[in-house]
Amino acid sequence: MYWSRLFIPTLREDPAEAEVASHRLLLRAGYIRQLAAGIYDYLYLAQRSMLKITQIVREEMDAIGGQEMYLPALNPAEVWQESGRWDVMGDNMFRLKDRFGRALCLGMTHEEVMTSIARGELRSYKQLPQIWYQIQTKFRDEPRPKSGLLRVRQFIMKDSYTFDLTPAGLDAAYDKHHAAYCKIFDRCGLEYVVVEAHSGAMGGSQSHEFMVVSEAGEDFVVSGKNYAANLEKAVSVAQPPKVADPEGDLAPEEFHTPGQKTIADLCAFTKLPETSQMKSLVMMADGKPVLAVLRGDHSLSETKFSGALGATDVRPAHPEEIREWMGADAGSLGPVGVTKMRVLIDEALRGRRNLICGANKTDYHLRHVTPGEDFKGEFFDLRQAVEGDTSVVDGGPLKVQKTVEIGHIFKLGYKYSESMGLRVLNETGEEITPIMGSYGIGIERILAAAVELYHDKDGMVLPGSIAPFAVVVTPVNSADEGQRKAAQEIYDECKAAGIDALFDDRDERPGVKFKDADLIGIPYRITIGKKLPQGVVEVVERRGRVSTDVAVKDAAGFVRDRLASSAR
């Protein structure tokens, strides 16, 4: 392609509204433009990258026996009502009506539609297993779109769905996807971690997330040498208390704490660290109050909490509810004497003695409170892991990092096949319900995550497999006929060698061409300049800016070999 004929609107300055690196660079390098909050135009360069990414995804999905389809983004309400998700999805679902007033929505994911196909067509065990996938646009009315392509309202997803006869079959399909995802992200040149995750509104049992560590991310991952998990789900060993508990069977004792509301206040007031305090949180679980008691320096994992209760809808109680149930305001709450609700105690408080907590009387607290003795409750692991905890696997240190989710795999179980009536006959002629899995990859998140991982002050440093072009051929002086001619020849040879090449034939100063090539992140640049009379050109690798002099006739071959060796 000839750059002078292309639409690559690079900007000299950073766009004001872009904060995270990938957003700033994708705009500046002319990959994308914004149409509205969370809605982007993918211009030529972005589209080229996306096509390369989707091609990798397609190849690896096909390699595990996936069959590509293309389903409607416009869905009738009925299938979503059948699964129950018409209500569950709430405001996150874009909804509309057709001219006859029929309810429709824009698909957020396609379990329902895939299941409707399956139940209409699959009749026999002989037809299973199946792996069906598509690469298609999804719509989610995010409350707060942000960070460029990282959190948007319309995006492209590879979503696949598996139908199996048995749980063992699902395990195999799940493992195939796990392996395929690793290959996909490896080929895209990403560094990522795979973590245990919770399955949220998808339903189902087991789930893993594929995460790229980045400050621009919004999901937290806890990881150590032999362990990695989503923050909401991670289990860990808490740091020991900073101060040993007072010994003996001391009775709870009320003391006046005017204006001391937060744990930090109490630490200062009592001269005891956070680990000697207990915090009490009133939660509403499926409409009923439940008290959660945690160590002062820990916070509640709502995922673990709802899991412990088997509850589906969990939220913090409102101030009025707290007053109604506890007779005191948040800031003076405690578990002693609480009888009207279940009390859940975090495991980190097991065996502790004579701690401090609220007295359920505004401006009063209790000291010498022992869990299990001075108040009763059920012990569960309820807390979020924190930096400084140690691993339950090997005792090693754990860290908490921000990450971007690029893929997610779920064992769905029978949720959709059951609710939507998918059945096949088995070998003995009995009706059985197939078991399902679902698996997603965010296509533009791969691009955005790659930019987050690989950039420098001059622009993107994209992996060759997903860069919009593999090489740019740059004559330094466009007025120099010899340089131009040699550049054209090298460009032609690159094309003949099957390299995705770009010819910078613009009548620009060399600085402009170099800056633009750096900005848009093309992995290799062949510079034709002052060494041409000696029959030499330079091949500059964007990553690391390594420059190699090569003979004109060897330039295309050199780049081809470098690309081949860096693949995978």
Place this chain on the structure above:
RNA sequence: CGGGCCGUGGCGCAGCCUGGCUAGCGCGCUUGCUUGGGGUGCAAGAGGUCGCGAGUUCAAAUCUCGCCGCCCCGACCA
């Protein structure tokens, strides 16, 4: 949905507080010359309903009210 910032040629910004004359600056864009290894230099140009609507005033980019949009923090999040 709560809190905060912002909205002025394509991009980045100044002007607004303290109302006043042809609304400025840098970059980009067009034309000509020039230059040619890291965003050349000179010259001449084009391009703006100052987000929208009401109000105050002799007079509004500037003051007041309402609305819209966007970004950031939080809530939320397959």
